[in-house]
Amino acid sequence: MKLLEVLNGAKAWPPPAWLMRQAGRYLPEYRELRSQAGDFLSLCTNPELAAEVTLQPIRRYGFDAAILFSDILILPWALGQDLRFAEGEGPLLPPLQSRAELAKLDPARAISGTAPIMETVRRVKAGLPSETALIGFAGSPFTVACYMLDGKGGAKAGNEFPRTRLLCFEDRALVEGVIELLTETTITYLQAQVDAGADCVMLFESWSGILTSSLFRDFVIAPTKRIVTALKAKNPRLHIIGFPRHCGLMLAEYVTATGITAVGLDSVTDAVTAIAACPPGTVFQGNLDPLLLRLGGEPLTQGIKAVLNGFRGQSHIFNLGHGITPDVKPEAIALLMDTIRAA
Numbered sequence: 001m002k003l004l005e006v007l008n009g010a011k012a013w014p015p016p017a018w019l020m021r022q023a024g025r026y027l028p029e030y031r032e033l034r035s036q037a038g039d040f041l042s043l044c045t046n047p048e049l050a051a052e053v054t055l056q057p058i059r060r061y062g063f064d065a066a067i068l069f070s071d072i073l074i075l076p077w078a079l080g081q082d083l084r085f086a087e088g089e090g091p092l093l094p095p096l097q098s099r100a101e102l103a104k105l106d107p108a109r110a111i112s113g114t115a116p117i118m119e120t121v122r123r124v125k126a127g128l129p130s131e132t133a134l135i136g137f138a139g140s141p142f143t144v145a146c147y148m149l150d151g152k153g154g155a156k157a158g159n160e161f162p163r164t165r166l167l168c169f170e171d172r173a174l175v176e177g178v179i180e181l182l183t184e185t186t187i188t189y190l191q192a193q194v195d196a197g198a199d200c201v202m203l204f205e206s207w208s209g210i211l212t213s214s215l216f217r218d219f220v221i222a223p224t225k226r227i228v229t230a231l232k233a234k235n236p237r238l239h240i241i242g243f244p245r246h247c248g249l250m251l252a253e254y255v256t257a258t259g260i261t262a263v264g265l266d267s268v269t270d271a272v273t274a275i276a277a278c279p280p281g282t283v284f285q286g287n288l289d290p291l292l293l294r295l296g297g298e299p300l301t302q303g304i305k306a307v308l309n310g311f312r313g314q315s316h317i318f319n320l321g322h323g324i325t326p327d328v329k330p331e332a333i334a335l336l337m338d339t340i341r342a343a
């Protein structure tokens with residue numbers, strides 16, 4: 001599998017490619033299945049439909065990797081926190097109020113509550129071509145904690161999770177408690193995905209950019225290092241991709257201190273800067289601006305070539321800097337894959 005070779009440190013030209021949110025509302029076949037399933041949570045917990053949705057973009061575009069179709073909020077939901085996805089609003093949860101409420105969440109449910117997800121992993125693995133890698137994933141503890149404490153998404157929780165950031169000072173023990181629970185259960189949850197057939201795993205730290213450097217060390221680097229160390233102790237050859245979105249100057253420290261195999265870059269971090277900042281041999285994933293997919297045509301092909309050339313000579317996995325948005329035309333993704341293959 002080309003993706004695993006690059007994660008092992010090989011350099012490939014053209015690089016292997018997959019895209020964040022490659023399954024989703026921009027695809028007509030996704031919208032069709034989604035309407036059959038009812039709400040989004042029912043889709044995530046229906047192994048037959050979730051596996052089909054995972055495979056749809058692979059059939060259409062032949063990406064080098066499939067990413068399990070699920071959501072980072074499945075873990076807190078499995079542990080016992082209410083969750084619903086309001087149409088057009090993203091996730092909604094009752095914000096955790098106290099350590100007493102936190103104590104009601106049950107870590108044992110990281111296994112029993114996620115059984116349908118593991119069934120999806122097994123089905124996808126069985127349905128994938130042998131050259132296509134299967135990526136399992138979880139949210140990183142801090143990013144998931146933002147949703148558990150603010151109760152809604154970053155786009156909705158104006159000013160970027162204000163309650164979570166205040167709690168870091170007002171009731172730090174509560175934030176630490178949530179992160180502790182998530183760190184332990186994320187290890188269990190990702191190990192179960194590996195046991196079910198995931199070839200590598202990715203940690204989404206989508207909101208790492210809202211923390212001060214000091215809090216970033218405590219709430220991003222330390223838990224990530226614990227997860228990576230625990231998973232590698234059990235699976236020495238497992239590759240773990242970290243995505244510390246908008247982490248800015250903390251990038252090199254994140255890469256060095258956590259021990260992750262590869263780092264996903266957001267679109268605002270350019271190749272020259274990232275390569276100069278990170279230790280030699282760092283494996284990079286990224287980082288086309290998904291906005292260009294809405295434009296298509298020449299701006300898109302120029303943007304793709306800039307990413308390809310920017311990381312040429314490095315171990316690089318082509319991806320976006322964030323997920324595909326629902327307004328992207330499926331033809332733009334076909335143009336993207338043709339451009340990469342012709343490079």
Ligand code: 1CP
Pocket residue numbers: 019020021022023024025034040067068069070071072073085088089090091137152153154155156204206323
């Ligand atoms: O069909 C729909 O209307 C639901 C839209 C949707 C989809 C397709 C949500 C709700 N989640 C997903 C799938 C999803 N989420 C995947 C599937 C695999 C793939 O990439 O194809 C993955 C990996 C995620 C991960 C995820 N969920 C992240 C991390 C990546 C990122 O986007 O930064 C985050 C932050 C979430 C939370 C979430 N779930 C859904 C939405 C709309 C959001 C974002 C809310 C916000 O904070 O604004």
